[in-house]
Amino acid sequence: KRRRMKILYYFKDQDTPMYQWQRFHIFEDLSKHGCEITVLNPLKYSTVDNANSALIKHLASVHYDLFMTPHNENDLYIETLQNIRKKSIPTLLICFDNLTTPHFHKKICKYFDLVWLTSKETKYLFDKWGANSKFLPYAANPNLYIPQNNADILKVLFIGTPYGSRTKMINILLNNNIPVSLYANIVGPANNQNNKNHTNYKDLINSGLNMLHYPIGRKLLYASIKNKVFKQSVLNLKSECLETHPAIPLQLMMETYSQYAIALSSVANRHTGVLKHPVNIVNLRSFEIPAAAGLQFCSYNSELAEYFESGKEAVYYTNEQDMLEKARFYLSSQQTSLRQKMKLAARRRAENEHTWFCRFQKVFDNLGLKYDK
Numbered sequence: 001k002r003r004r005m006k007i008l009y010y011f012k013d014q015d016t017p018m019y020q021w022q023r024f025h026i027f028e029d030l031s032k033h034g035c036e037i038t039v040l041n042p043l044k045y046s047t048v049d050n051a052n053s054a055l056i057k058h059l060a061s062v063h064y065d066l067f068m069t070p071h072n073e074n075d076l077y078i079e080t081l082q083n084i085r086k087k088s089i090p091t092l093l094i095c096f097d098n099l100t101t102p103h104f105h106k107k108i109c110k111y112f113d114l115v116w117l118t119s120k121e122t123k124y125l126f127d128k129w130g131a132n133s134k135f136l137p138y139a140a141n142p143n144l145y146i147p148q149n150n151a152d153i154l155k156v157l158f159i160g161t162p163y164g165s166r167t168k169m170i171n172i173l174l175n176n177n178i179p180v181s182l183y184a185n186i187v188g189p190a191n192n193q194n195n196k197n198h199t200n201y202k203d204l205i206n207s208g209l210n211m212l213h214y215p216i217g218r219k220l221l222y223a224s225i226k227n228k229v230f231k232q233s234v235l236n237l238k239s240e241c242l243e244t245h246p247a248i249p250l251q252l253m254m255e256t257y258s259q260y261a262i263a264l265s266s267v268a269n270r271h272t273g274v275l276k277h278p279v280n281i282v283n284l285r286s287f288e289i290p291a292a293a294g295l296q297f298c299s300y301n302s303e304l305a306e307y308f309e310s311g312k313e314a315v316y317y318t319n320e321q322d323m324l325e326k327a328r329f330y331l332s333s334q335q336t337s338l339r340q341k342m343k344l345a346a347r348r349r350a351e352n353e354h355t356w357f358c359r360f361q362k363v364f365d366n367l368g369l370k371y372d373k
Contacts, residue, residue: 005035005364005371008062010055010069010076013041017250021284024250029141029356034372038064042075052080059087065369068092073108081111090114090367093131098122099281100217103210109133114366119281120303121216134366137307138284139356140291145254147293147347152339154331155179155243156297157260159253160285162186162235165278166266169299172320173264174239178327181260185247186237257294261339262315262330265289265298282307287354290314290346295330295339299323307354313346 007030013019027037040058042051055076059067067089069076085091093112095105099119109115110130117123117135126133156173160166161184173180212218236242248256257263267280280301289296290308298304300316308314315330317323330339364371 005066005369006062006064007035007037007066007068008059008064009037009039010067010071011039011041012043012071012075013039014043021250024144025139025141025284026356029139029143030360032143033357035357035360038062042071048075048077051075052077055080056083059084059089064089066090066092066364066367068094070094070096072105076108078108078111081108085111085113090369092116092363092367094118095126098126101210102126102214102217114363116363122214125214134362136359136362137282137303137354138287139354139359140284140287140350141356142291142347142351144251145258145292147258147344152261152336153181153259154261154333155181156262156264156327156331157181157183157257157294158264159183159248159256160266167235169264169266169323170242171236172323173327174236174241176324177241178324178331179241179243180264181243181245183245183248183256186235186244254288254292257289257292258343261295262297262327263289263294265296267298267301267304287350291350291354293343293347295343296346297327297330308346308349311342313342313349315342 011019011022030037040051040055042048042055045051045054067084068091070093081091091112091114093105093109093115095102095109095115095117098105098117099121102122102125105115105126106129109126113132115126115131115133117126117133118138120135123133123135156178158166158170158180162170162182170180170182210217212221237244265285267278267282267286278299280299280303282301282304286296286298286304286307288294290313296308296314298314298316300310300318304314305316310316315326317326329335361371
């Protein structure tokens with residue numbers, strides 16, 4: 001009988017795409033490889049104290065092979081974590097955004113057996129803070145969509161909220177008469193006002209102060225200020241080349257990526273696309289597109305180019321002129337065969353090397369956990 005690895009995930013499981021992508025990608029992929037993930041959601045308890053007490057009580061009655069969480073000491077007390085380690089349960093901290101918010105885990109990271117970093121640039125900080133850290137990039141679940149032989153739509157696709165660097169890329173295409181299909185809920189003035197009313201200024205100030213302590217943080221802060229002052233991120237909604245659609249659920253994203261000729265991806269973090277030298281990042285979208293047999297189109301990123309080869313599995317541009325030339329080339333009806341060949345090559349690479357189970361295998365090995373491959 002195949003042995004199932006049991007994982008307890010202490011996780012604020014909110015019903016929004018920002019959180020639910022983990023169920024579609026991580027949970028589903030690991031489940032197919034004999035890993036059973038149980039969620040203990042601290043939001044279901046009236047206080048953080050009660051959530052921590054419930055966690056300790058639960059672990060006293062159920063055996064798990066691994067405990068993991070993305071949260072810090074505000075939600076998972078260090079004392080609780082030490083209690084878990086005394087039970088000889090390996091502990092894993094997953095830092096999904098350690099490039100932009102490394103200080104979020106500064107106090108708690110050293111208490112975990114392993115800290116998973118999704119960006120390598122701030123690893124030196126975690127090492128300084130005493131953490132046993134390992135860099136592993138994002139991945140995707142190829143089981144969400146099986147490629148079909150669909151005729152591709154000759155437009156540039158972008159799925160996601162247009163802001164900062166994303167808006168700049170889309171506007172460059174639109175201003176040069178290149179057709180773009182945007183799937184997003186465009187935020188209007190009223191919604192913007194509502195968002196302002198819910199802004200936690202204390203957290204905003206603390207985040208800004210923390211950014212001042214490391215080079216990338218200072219660059220992110222400068223880009224945000226520059227973008228706000230010069231208003232460089234206003235989407236050209238009046239363009240005749242822009243086709244807008246409502247945001248689509250996660251279940252349909254993968255299929256949509258495969259249907260278009262090329263899918264625009266952003267590797268410039270936050271607003272840094274307004275800078276001459278942006279802060280690059282490889283995120284979930286970088287792996288979703290190829291896993292869906294989509295053709296990824298983005299600015300050249302040396303790390304991403306290690307995962308998907310230029311001209312064979314993805315299309316990278318080096319400047320604005322190169323972007324426009326390659327967009328026109330790959331949108332041509334004469335390049336249908338080339339696009340299909342590249343899409344399938346990207347899909348194979350994603351299946352073989354960039355699934356979530358591939359990533360977790362390295363975590364399991366690092367922690368000395370036995371599992372059925």
